[in-house]
Amino acid sequence: ADGGPGEQRESGIIARNDLILLGLIVVSLLAPNHLVQEGPYSRKVLVWLVATTIVAAYALRTKAREELRRWLEETWWFVRIIFPLLLLGVFIVGVIGAVLPKAWIETYMGGNGLLASFYATMLGSISYFATMTEAPFVHTLMGLGMGKGPAVALLLTGPGLSLPNWLAIGRVFGAKKAIVYVVTIVVLGSVSGWFVGNFILS
Template sequence: MKLNRTIAGGIIIILLLGTLVTYEWNKAFTKSEKIKQGEEIKDPFPITRETPPSGIVFHTLANYLLAAWACLTIAFLIAGAVETFIPKSLIIKHMSGGGIKGYFVGAFGGPILSVCSCSIIPLFAGIYRRGAGLGPALAFLLAAPAVNVAAVLLTLSWISWEIAAGRIVLALSAALIVSLIIAKIFERKNKGVNQKIIFTEEELPLEGSFREWMQNTYFLVRKILPLILLGIVIVGIFKIFISAESVANYLGSGTLAITFASVIGAVLYTPTLVEVPFVRGLMELGMGTGPAMAFLLTAPALSIPSLLGISRVVGWKIPLAYAFLMSVMGIFGGLIFSFFVPSIIF
């Protein structure tokens, strides 16, 4: 029955992944066309400084859930299916922390999904809890939203080929370097997890696996989603007090501007593709190429909601560590890019 269970799970995961990719690509294409035509992407429930506190919470959550509910639902179902159906030995074989192969599988396998930093969390939790090494799982977590294909293509057409190429090279490099460092720092703890998983793999009949799938999915939803929503509310409140013009005043050029852009990108929640018109608008207001690249490296990969969600999976130390390292990589990436591409003319 183990073979039947694995095959059934594989079919379910492939169908769900196909649905997720199709849905996200269709949504990304529609949004991309609107952006190219100059149409402003507005929230269904706008938030202004006149919005009462209770309204801020409701509007922020409503805007996020209306945009992300389908993606999150599919992502949680996939994560639950991975934990239920996929043999732990298979994930350990291809995504263990013992060699460099797992890092490249994680870094290059995630971007095709075209998901944001929050929607990728259930998938990270699924493969990590199932036996993936901490480093490869982090490479997957960081690269998937930062280098997703739809966002790179929109960057190419909406900003410039230099920014698009720099985003691919620097974001993949940052994801690999940061995940390698984090795995090295926490490798003792991570090895213990993998060893435990190897010796506790269980064989369950196919008849009970679907109920187990729903139980695993519910467990991940209950553990991760509340903190993601809390982070969304915090960022929504923060956004009320800033404007594109005020941010642009601090994002001209130089090391301080690049540092500021990297930190802002690490804090704000940026839905998939939205970072592209946001950066384009700021560059038209005077944002330099270095700060632009720094923001594009950190904003898609990091956010307060994603850090809160990840903390429920691996504790607080790891999210804080990789957020700091990714911010540093954003600064270095911005400095390197501004040296080679000091300006872009639209």
């Protein structure tokens, strides 16, 4: 017997309507910056509003009311969690940008040398900040003279390693495995930052 919509959904990884909706959401997020690269910021807002209206219209047409309600609840939950962290992160980044001496950043993490990437990796390996605050933090350091390679090294290391992370891994898996993990991340981050800075973003 032919299956209904529920069975069609189960037969694949993702339903076609959901895939189209996901694509429209991605387009609505990328379109403003790609379509409007010059002129007043209001043009980007206008493009975003048009794209978001298309997303909303398609969602209303293809989704049940209960699904839309859950979607909005999940969206609001993320906004409540992420937005305060983002504001706090931007504030902390602003303070750091005003306090850190530019000469120090240029001396230790300027350029794209392997040692500069190593210093950036070590900074990322002991720091503990949320993903939402990491990008503004790295952007601030680049404004103070950090090279592109060390910036990549810091972005690679930060999410997977921190001082509390060291302690947690050591307690659960033992000191030897924790040391191997930390050394591996630091080495890979340093080499990746050096390679990207010298051969890809140079």
